[in-house]
Amino acid sequence: MEKKNVVVLDYGSGNVRSAVRALEAAGAHVELTADPEKVMSADGLVVPGVGAYASVMEQLTNIGALRWIGRRIAGGQPVLGICVGHQVFFEEGVEHGVQTAGIGEWPGTVERLKSDVIPHMGWNTVQPPASTKLFAGVENERFYFVHSYAVQKWEFDVTQPAMTPPQVTWSTHGTPFVAAVENGPLSAVQFHPEKSGEAGAQLLRNWLGTL
Template sequence: MAQKTVTVLDYGSGNVRSAVRALEAAGAQVKLSAKPEDIANCDGLFVPGVGAFAAVMQALKDVGAIRWIGRRIAGGRPVLGVCVGHQVFFDEGVEHGIHTPGLGEWPGTVELLQAPVVPHMGWNTLTPPAGSKLFAGIEDERFYFVHSYAVQKWDFEVAQPKMTPPQVTWSEHGTPFIAAVENGPLCALQFHPEKSGEAGARLLRNWLETL
């Protein structure tokens, strides 16, 4: 089987080197780039993200990545978002009373976690849906989170009877929140697979096998 090519989107988000190393260890040929041709032509696009929702959305706009991410999804080309790179695929983010539109691929608002302690930092369990490809063989493992905001409600309406709804994985910190979504070519994770040890490595290998 040919080695899969993955572009880690380089738009100024921190901590991308650990993602590059983790993907390489999982068996991918990895390029760190924001060039349109690298976004368009890879087998899989990895969208990282740390910090504030609004800042990440602005940075994506500044490098022209939103257009190319949309083209990939429309063309059925795989995309994997992580942390704030997961959050931006929802309708909007709300931080300190400021509403920032997201990419709108899924309904939902990224809001401050309703928990006694934030940020949610450390290892936590998940509840993946039956038939999940990302979590195959690692359904009972723990994964590493670092975040204060999350989508805590899911209200997805199937537009067409034959449409397959997204698979949603939940976790809990004070309140249930969405930890992952699998939706055809578009997948996203609130946690960091590159910081999640062997479980995270297995998840990345699972994703590469779908490309």
């Protein structure tokens, strides 16, 4: 089977080499780049993210990536967000009292987790919906999280009967939070599949299988 071409978006986010290696191990041909033509022509685009929400949004905006990401989603071209690259697809993030507008594909606010132990660091189970494709075969496995902020309330209003509502996967650390969303060409996960062992590798293979 021919390898799928995947671009890991290179916009200044740190620690992306592990994501590149994990995708390669999952069977993809991977390139780390911010070249617009390559971003738009790739079979799949991965948006990584570590650090502060506001910083990631600023970096994405500075290289013009918001336009490319929007065009890919509108055209049905697959996109996968990871960690803060998952969070930015919501309406906004609030960190240390600073409110930052997100990409806005989904309603919701990224806020500090309500837990006595912050950050949430380590392995945790998830609760995906029965119709999940992303978690097929790993529904009961643990995934590796490193974060202090998350979306803890999901309010998606399907205004058109023909619209298929997004599939939401939950996890819990002090309080329930959104661990992943599957929404047509756009998928995003709060955890790090590239650090999640065989479960993460299978999830990446599942995503590549949708390209």
